[in-house]
Amino acid sequence: MEFKIVIADSETGKSYQQEIKDNKAKKVNGKMIGDELDGAIFGLAGYTLKITGGSDKGGFPMKKGVLGKGALRILMKEGVGYRKKGKLRKRKRVIGEIISEDITQINMKITVKGKKSIDELLSVGEKEEK
Numbered sequence: 398m399e400f401k402i403v404i405a406d407s408e409t410g411k412s413y414q415q416e417i418k419d420n421k422a423k424k425v426n427g428k429m430i431g432d433e434l435d436g437a438i439f440g441l442a443g444y445t446l447k448i449t450g451g452s453d454k455g456g457f458p459m460k461k462g463v464l465g466k467g468a469l470r471i472l473m474k475e476g477v478g479y480r481k482k483g484k485l486r487k488r489k490r491v492i493g494e495i496i497s498e499d500i501t502q503i504n505m506k507i508t509v510k511g512k513k514s515i516d517e518l519l520s521v522g523e524k525e526e527k
């Protein structure tokens with residue numbers, strides 16, 4: 398099991414991408430949109446992260462309020478995965494709000510910041526210099 402994690406920092410406007418596998422990925426599996434996780438799982442000690450969404454292998458988005466792990470075609474008039482065109486409603490394919498093995502990308506945002514900066518913890522500056 399493998400996930401791409403995108404962590405958004407609303408204060409700086411930056412996003413950080415990270416890949417997690419095996420034991421770390423198992424800790425995230427089964428969580429739902431809106432759940433908060435300890436950042437230590439991803440190497441961010443002192444941080445708290447909130448799951449805001451994600452997408453599956455086909456690029457279809459996760460949608461809050463759609464129960465289950467699988468894909469569904471729901472009738473939508475607004476929201477994630479739909480571009481509004483007047484007053485039309487349309488049937489769109491979305492993924493349930495529970496993280497499963499079909500999910501490839503998980504979006505998160507920082508709710509509680511730690512003492513160290515996220516750049517230091519993820520050693521972002523060192524990768525750019527090489």
